[in-house]
Amino acid sequence: MGKNNRQYKDSVFVDLFANDVSCLVDNKIIVLAEHQSTINENMPLRCLQYVARLYEQIQEPKAKYYKSLQKIPTPEFYVFYNGIEQYPSQKILKLSDAYIVKSEEVPLELTVQVLNISTDKANKILMTCKPLEEYSLFVEAVRRHTSLDKKSGFENAIKECIQNDILKEYLQRKSREVINMLLAEYDYDTDIAVQREESLRIGIRQGIAQGFADGSHQKALETARLMKQANCELDFIMQMTGLSIEDIENLSK
Structure with missing residues (x-):
């Protein structure tokens, strides 16, 4: 049996929602979403680095040299959190909080909205997005079963979720792939x-x-x-x- 992948939530999350960390909504907004099981206050800086690379990919290389203003999609940044540490249901992280020297007028700002999707937080987003709620229940089942049985915890969690109609269709269709992701090697x-x-x-x-x-x-x-x-x-x-x-x-x- 391979090592348990502590990043399993990211892998399954990405596969389940068929969306890496960005997408275009109505060709107007870039939505950057990342899932985390640990608290990370550095997400604004990470999102800044990512969106800069993303703009380079979606814009013609010569466009930034044009005389006329080149329009770009408006970015929005979200992080979904469901770790075991206590965290509010919603929190705003700002890039300016990391600045060593503070100024009255912030020359560069980036805000990230962190949404706690743990089911005990009853976040409104879980009420409006059934797949996300079921994903959170799946993560909690994995966490519970692996704490009881390191060897078969992943398999037991998947069986329980299928029986309880939690991501049932997805887990029935891709159970072996999901297990492989859960057991994937990491550094x-x-x-x-x-x-x-x-x-x-x-x-x-x-x-x-x-x-x-x-x-x-x-x-x-x-x-x-x-x-x-x-x-x-x-x-x-x-x-x-x-x-x-x-x-x-x-x-x-």
Whole structure:
């Protein structure tokens, strides 16, 4: 049995709705939609990078050099979220929130509407889009069954959904393809490495905060020692602990 694909929701989502991350609506609006099981506050920047590439694809290469104004489709950005972390039913993310220097007039803005499609949130979009509601129920079934049975969880979730008329036609028609998507390989080592690095950073910040709250210089030294053992860069250790280069170098003596 292959590794469980932690990105299974994206793959099935894309296949189910036959829509990668964009589509033209009435030839006027580009709707960018992405599904996520984890919270990501960087979606405005990701959408900006994506839509720039998209405009390059749909516009004639020479068009941007024309004297007359060239019309382009109006973009709208959406993210569907149904992870296990608590999140409001709707939230607006703005590119300007990431700006280091704030200004009264924002020179470039991009907003993303995040819609929590977890069924316990009773989001209105689930009431108006039956396939999306059934998809959310499918994800919850997968999550529940795989927590109980790592080996057969995917298969059991599919069987339950078919029995309960949840994406029944789709799962009956493409059950084997769905299982293959659920079991698809992904960059496991990179995924784990990122998680460990993020956990380390969080732990370091918590340790530093507690240490300075106690007025403990020793706590910062202990944190720096752990970071050195983890082969962190010297500049990063200085930034995170507030220690001088001499303090850090003396730790090895």
